[in-house]
Amino acid sequence: MCFSATAVFIWTVLQISQVAGHFAIIPPKNPVIGFLGEDVILPCQLITASNPESASIRVQWTFSTFSEKIDVKSYYGAKKEETQDRRYQNRTELFYTELRTGNMSLKLKNSRLSDQGKYSCTITLGKWPEEVDVELKLAANGVEPTISLELYQDWGIGLTCSSQGWYPRSPVLLWMNSEERNRTEKVESSKTEQEPGGTFRVSSSITIEPGGDNGVSCKIINSVLQSESESRILISDVFYPTTNPWLPPFIIILLIDLCLVAFVAYKLIESYQNISPSVKKKNVIQIERLHLEGAIEMNRHTRQAGGFEEQKQLIDRVKVELDFRRAQSYAAAVTLDPDHKHPELIISEDQKKIRLQPSTAEKPVTCSGTPVVVGKEGYEAGKHYWEVKVGGRLDWELGVLTQVARDKVRKEKFSGPLGEGCWALRSSREGFFTRQDGEKIKKRDVVPHKMIGMFLDQEEGKITFYNAYVGFMIHSIPIQSNERLHPFLSFVQAAEDADQSPLELIHCRAPVPLKAL
Template identity: 30%
Template structure:
């Protein structure tokens, strides 16, 4: 009996020790998982640098934690376009782009607190654009975007007196070596702007701008003049001043008028030839100006499109990290809709009917809700459209008060877009017409509950369709919202919820 009691005591002690070790291990594991979540914070304003100078791209972790054992990467555009890479406690140069070789320096003085910076020397015009600061630990990764603007201040303006024109003196202000395109302005003695001819700007072979501004000065106008050329990015300007004395405005006597008349009579024979020559020169000049203007507008359009596409791709790539498996709730489906057994597709299966007059009423076009309810966090799903010509997609508030013929709009708890009569629209208040270059094969829906945003993306090209901002969710649960539309046939093309795997 004593042996049994002694054995029982050891067993109890062992069980208590094992329980204690388990609790300690679980607390350490939870602490490690909690410490693994972080965000990356970069500058909230664009950085500005001049050509030939240097710039520091700084970013940090929030909450503060050590990044000594993390991978820190700066890249542009694609993840593989490496500007600088820090991994395994040292700089890695194998993947670095050739144009940044010998120009970058990783500053890790405060890396124990999660703060790092990248110094880029010998700044070039091609360095302008978006940069991504990327951190990766063993269990998580995040990144932040920052914009670098590159500018150059040009030469001091040079004012020249070129000719008499329109009863006054023609002054030309020239300056070169600016980036981006500068602003030219003539000012009077009190600093007031003076009316002048439109300034001309032309880019040279080094992509720097040469500017030329013309002012016609009469004897009765302000003769104390200032020409200023300004770089709005660097907030710098070059200034030159000139004073025109009365000697520049000679008085015309009767003898001068007679001589001028005789000269005009002598030259009357050559005037038609001169007019033709000037007309031809003017026509050629206008053609050249038109070509230059068209080229510059096309370049600006291409840059804006490229930037827009890059930002949309970045947002989509970030959204797809929060992919969820969405299924349909057959109990919410309209009686004329058929939900597949796997609850991943829906189509119209009722009797053939004409389209409703108002496409934005809840029961006019038949709908079904997703089975999932979201009251926090970020969630992303995609819907295959195939060759459908009518559909509605989005999210709606989870409520039992789903009235018939309620208008689809944010005020009634709906955030959705639609395709109807070959026209895409966001069902905002008022409605917003959407123009898409390519008809989407799939539509991605991204819900950011705390960010109060619902965004839509066109796939496979990854372009941005529309975003509802500052949504008033009112702490209500939200559910995916689908309507396959009616084509007037018994067998309609289904909407299919696309499952993203291996992302």
């Protein structure tokens, strides 16, 4: 039925064209949906009885706002110059080879959020103009959601799911179990925040209680594009906080025993004051025996409570590891900046690794000044984590510096030392030191420090250094600055180090112990 109606419409238009020299444009039935940042085609199909000459066609695409009508693209024939607003230069294109067949569609490149709205396609053949409106809507799918562990909440584990780069504002975030059903736990918080580029970041928090389904899925749905993105994890029972069931009875029994011992001792002492010396001596022996029995009983209960202490120590170790894994969940991609490095340092092609230039007899490497290289990325807010492989090197320095300090070092051509605006951990043969006050930090020599993790928390104003090889914290340094901060790597006294291994930025993913389904 729809095909017959369309055929009748086209036949009617062709008959009108033959009589009056008129033509028509097929209007789009629905708004055009495009992917943000990609090319979009706005349709405009001409229907006429005969193919027009391209030289006689005039095509004008305009974009209407509340205050103005913008010339997106105007074509006046093959031999005349086209016009367009400067905001659309190098971003629009007509299908010139298909104009004779009636295809007047416009290709809009690298679409932006400001491109959304109503466009008009006006076609003029001779003295006959015709116009049709085309509405453009844009949408974007965000990155794959990330599930991170937060602190313990009562007897459960707090989880947060977040993802960025979504458009429009209405993505739906769902918490699901291993059977693809909505979880029964109450969502504690849910936020949608606009990012600087206009897209949106969504996040949601939930507490998973023990004894339920340990399979957790975070699914985000874009209703405009009818698409979804999902991440799954599996939580082991060992990570739920527990308590020793024997602890309350043990405390009650211990208090009763202590009260009995104290009462008996009091009665014996009271009787001792009124009996003969020989009986006193006998009672003293009996009192000592009772005290000894009480001590033995208390020692026995203490040994029973040993299991509770061991379990408490296990929970403390799990909390330490959760802090490290939570820091890793904020992993950031850091690359080295060739424009901000010491002239005697060489950066690899992937901009992840630095080493010293080879030393020759004609040109020995002295590495004077500050052998440092700064990261391209700078951070003004939020939380960011990255790792550097130092291998067996003893002399290195890792940390962050301000934009001002970064520009100053480059201006001085790395000839002087790093000054104010620098927070770092320095390693030498004598141990670990902080840059600010030269404080020596206790170093666990039994554990190799081959991989150093750095967690920059600009919300709390500090940078924490981890031994990423085994997952424990080395030291935390407070930062008092609101400036943009850049990661940096330095060899310190590189030429004197026996191990000449390079320093390498390591790409780290979202951490385990969460086990993927």
